[in-house]
Amino acid sequence: MTKTEHPTGGGTRPPAVELTGLSKRFGEVTAISDLSLTAEAGELISILGASGSGKTTLLRLVAGFETPTTGSIRLHGREVASLSPAEREIGMVFQNYALFPHLSVRRNIEYGLRMRGWSRERRVERSAELLARMRLDQLGDRLPRQLSGGQQQRVAIARALAYSPRLVLMDEPLGALDKALKENLLAEIRRVHREFGTTILYVTHDREEALTLSDRVAIMRDTRLVCCSPVRELYLDPPNGYVAGFFAQANVIPLTPGGPVALRRRGAADAEVAVGERRHTLALQGAAAAAETLALAIRPGQVRPAAGDEDLPLPGTVSDLVFLGDTVRLRVAVPELAEPVSALAPAHAALGLAVGDRVTLGLPREHLRLLPEGS
Numbered sequence: 001m002t003k004t005e006h007p008t009g010g011g012t013r014p015p016a017v018e019l020t021g022l023s024k025r026f027g028e029v030t031a032i033s034d035l036s037l038t039a040e041a042g043e044l045i046s047i048l049g050a051s052g053s054g055k056t057t058l059l060r061l062v063a064g065f066e067t068p069t070t071g072s073i074r075l076h077g078r079e080v081a082s083l084s085p086a087e088r089e090i091g092m093v094f095q096n097y098a099l100f101p102h103l104s105v106r107r108n109i110e111y112g113l114r115m116r117g118w119s120r121e122r123r124v125e126r127s128a129e130l131l132a133r134m135r136l137d138q139l140g141d142r143l144p145r146q147l148s149g150g151q152q153q154r155v156a157i158a159r160a161l162a163y164s165p166r167l168v169l170m171d172e173p174l175g176a177l178d179k180a181l182k183e184n185l186l187a188e189i190r191r192v193h194r195e196f197g198t199t200i201l202y203v204t205h206d207r208e209e210a211l212t213l214s215d216r217v218a219i220m221r222d223t224r225l226v227c228c229s230p231v232r233e234l235y236l237d238p239p240n241g242y243v244a245g246f247f248a249q250a251n252v253i254p255l256t257p258g259g260p261v262a263l264r265r266r267g268a269a270d271a272e273v274a275v276g277e278r279r280h281t282l283a284l285q286g287a288a289a290a291a292e293t294l295a296l297a298i299r300p301g302q303v304r305p306a307a308g309d310e311d312l313p314l315p316g317t318v319s320d321l322v323f324l325g326d327t328v329r330l331r332v333a334v335p336e337l338a339e340p341v342s343a344l345a346p347a348h349a350a351l352g353l354a355v356g357d358r359v360t361l362g363l364p365r366e367h368l369r370l371l372p373e374g375s
């Protein structure tokens with residue numbers, strides 16, 4: 001879905017979040033570099049990136065816990081530089097944003113409502129609703145220390161959502177939970193987002209979470225925003241080799257001299273890649289046309305475990321083989337490539353293969369993409 005197609009975005013409402021030229025330095029350390037990002041009202045954007053890429057700092061800037069070194073932050077059309085965190089009216093679920101230890105679960109959830117002058121009746125009704133939604137019905141009278149880590153995290157989510165803030169920031173809110181609970185709560189977060197039109201910025205390491213939740217995914221790398229695009233676009237049409245590898249889990253094969261795949265010819269709109277005498281001409285789309293160095297990307301499900309006549313053939317040795325039921329995941333070490341090439345093959349096509357076997361993988365032309373190598 002593009003921005004203009006978003007059901008609640010655009011229109012006359014100002015964007016929920018507008019970050020312009022944002023940077024943050026801690027002494028010598030740069031945590032965020034020249035970052036601009038807009039979240040339309042009602043969007044759910046996941047912020048995905050490796051450890052240390054700047055995700056938490058970004059949320060802390062929006063929340064008002066840190067002051068930007070440069071740049072501006074507008075929330076719902078209003079510059080917030082002079083506003084304290086409380087004045088920004090943001091719901092927050094942060095890793096280290098603890099529950100009040102001396103208040104019961106119910107009281108924790110009602111805290112923000114009390115601060116906003118909700119009547120007792122409305123508070124009780126709202127906290128009961130949230131306790132039920134977060135599957136905490138039996139635990140309302142307990143203190144936080146009498147809960148498991150996962151239960152505490154669910155209370156933190158309920159507390160953040162209680163007064164229906166327009167903007168909610170979440171920093172790895174499901175990190176500590178088991179898979180089943182995670183899936184329940186992901187569904188719950190999606191539902192809250194849909195029903196209340198809450199704008200959510202959701203930091204995660206986990207691409208599955210980002211896939212499940214997001215309208216768009218913002219990918220951070222080394223303090224910078226690489227891109228912010230709809231999930232499907234990142235997966236099917238990644239802007240560069242980094243996103244193809246990190247998000248779409250594609251194989252990214254650099255076209256370097258001495259590598260297994262050679263760049264034979266490069267024109268304005270296409271390029272020819274070859275292994276031995278076998279060659280393919282591929283289109284250079286978007287940023288690839290201007291890129292200095294190119295890489296070849298192909299997703300594991302599109303690599304053939306045995307090369308056909310039309311495929312680029314890539315000989316190597318099976319270094320790992322995992323039986324996944326209907327499919328088998330192969331990793332094949334190819335000479336001159338730093339990373340093994342992954343192939344996801346139908347189980348019947350990989351029957352009889354074992355670690356150490358020599359194979360020649362096939363790269364079909366229709367699934368190969370030429371991308372700028374880095375970000």
Ligand SMILES: Nc1ncnc2c1ncn2[C@@H]1O[C@H](COP(=O)(O)OP(=O)(O)OP(=O)(O)O)[C@@H](O)[C@H]1O
Pocket residue numbers: 026029030031049050051052053054055056057058205
């Ligand atoms: N208060 C601080 N003082 C100094 N450096 C900091 C501070 N906070 C963050 N940094 C540095 O800024 C960079 C970005 O950190 P940040 O916590 O935003 O990354 P992250 O992507 O959230 O990482 P993780 O996924 O591990 O939580 C790191 O190099 C970190 O060491």
